[in-house]
Amino acid sequence: MRHLHQGLFGRLVLGLVLVSLCAVGVATLFLYTRFHGPHSLFYEGTLQGFAADILKDVTDGDGKLRAQVSEETRRRIAEAGGRFILLDIDGQKLAGSPEVTDPFIAFDPTSLSYFYFRLPASGTQPELFGLTGRIPNISSFAALQIVFPSGDIIFESVLHEFMKKIAWLWIPFLGLFLLTNIVVARLALRPLAQAVEQARAIQPGGVAVLLSEKGLPHDLLALVRTVNEAFIRLRQAYQLQEEFVADVAHELRTPLSVMKAQLAALDVPQARLLETDLGGMERLVEQMLDRARLGRFRIEPGDVVDLRDVARETAAFLAPQIVARGRLIEVVAGDQPVIVSGGRDDIFRAVRNLIENALEHSPANGTISVEITNVPAIAIRDCGPGFPAQVLDAEWRRSGLVRSDRRDGAGLGLSIVERTMLAHGGELNLSNAPGGGCAEMRFPPAKKLIAHVS
Template identity: 40%
Template structure:
């Protein structure tokens, strides 16, 4: 559009320049023709015998064109307007090169003239020829040229707009396949490593890029599969000897050393169990079934109640009267809830209660009254194997990472904030789902020591 606007301005300017050039060219041709028509008569006088064309220009009634022929030192030899000829004495002197000038306020009507002065050799000797034409006489030519330029300018602008619209449409249409590839690439994650980019509809110049990107995805997928298989196999191989070791430690008589060994064995069992959960989440994306969140929360609380009683803590459950259906995989969601509850119980002081609240919008919040989580650590706690300073319990930094992975796989989120009065509150939000089943309504359930 900028180029079109510049072109329009240039066209209007050029139309004015063209009109001036045509006027000057016409004056020059008349001066040259007058030079050829000058002749000396047998009696020695100088005469200018106008051609039919020049006679119509200079001698017609109301003519606004005039000429003056002067001999060097002899005064005026011929003129088309004797009444105006003396007034031309003040005009610029003639040279061998044409000299153009604008004369304002000339004649009785005070018109503006475009004048040409030329010094040339003729049959009567050297002469100065002055040819002038009223600017008003060229009004029609200027008007025609300006109207033409104006009409062309609109056509140029409309053509530029049409070209711009077609260009934008063509570019957007041509980039649609690339945009689709970009969306597909952005959706690839750890759980969708089998997805590959399609080159359908792409320009041939981009096919090699798509092929190279797919090869990178192939290598990454093979690496992730090897890593997941190693983690799962290692965890499975460790479960049997750890189970045997735990059983043998349980048969030994109590002593401080045996108690320490039992704690170490419990810590290793927990780590192996979490590694298996990670491997299961990494290898198999959770299905998107409709599950009832109240029932899952109650099941997790019941399963952890004996463990919490042994640690002199309480677990309370609050839920709405109506079922809360969410979209997800029951085992994965239950694992996430168990990890959150275990984490809350671990960090809660003795004789305090961990509150599990099921919310109607498809969320579960777990609140404790422990030391809380510093603001700067609230994002890092969901990283694998990260444990903050002063971390308690036998964990390996995988529990909250599993919760975050479950939330991401289900299109949900997990957030942490401070509990009123001190402590931390974790909220697991999942996608709501419609379901035809119902579960018995439940209110508050509590497990005390």
């Protein structure tokens, strides 16, 4: 609740609650001013209501007038500060409040009228507002006079009746009103919530994704379209950057190859050192090209890969380099194909980057293990010291701030693998075990493809 006002939906809910409370306050104020006015019809209606209760107990049978006002009616009138008197044609009291013996005012037997009246020697007592008139529907003549204080007492009486018969409906009505509006607000904001989830799922390199505009209200649609236009501009800038990196990498490949060929013809120790440095530069250029290719990567229908074949091919490609540096490599795979949807060359380059990273951190005579699981996944394990803590954090890796501590390259290997897995709808999981580090490339399941390929 503390952070409810920070969200759009929370603000709507709080706004509805405030509006409801204001509505109750305004309605109460209206009732007070409407009922409390001295000349209000509600004063007259109140008097008539009490008069009706009295007249129910007045009967005229066998030519004899009977006025036996109930104790309940007497009590209610007394509690409200009122007084009443029933009079015959001679002005004599038939019934009434104990303290009243005479008419309040002279009465006209032909009409009903209202009057103001102040008791003699009343001092600070409030002015009374009263009703006087003949009792209808009886053969004998009788008149009724009833007075109440013209202050809050009549308002309280009306308010009591209102609260007892009407106002209690406000509670369920306001509850239903709030619930309905909250549901409507939630339904109206659901497309926006979906757009938020889509935006939250966008990863680096995913600027080609646009937020859905389906079902959005017009005012929110303008915001989402503006964001999509910004994504389009970012995509164009991103593509220009990737094209620039690819152009630079292509331009560097030829001179590097020429330099390596010239150094190979020289039989001096310095030439061998330069060849090693040029090898690192060539690998960096290849990684830059890999990143540029990922920017244009698309999985077409029918693009399927057996992870076992990719792992074996990559291990065979790197085996001479691994053996030359005094390490071993093994591929652990089952007899059944492990099929995923994706690009063979891109997965090959990702596995190559992970194996080369394992090679850099494995001790002499250590074994690099490439295991294919039915998750489906490819797990590369080494016997090294494991990954640094910041590299294990996937969000930190995707921020682009993590760089490998490899001697060659610029730390692009893990970044390339991360982007490759995002492009394939999978994920890269890094972990440390007592025996070394493990990098696992997890792909989304593709059960239907297994039967198709096999």
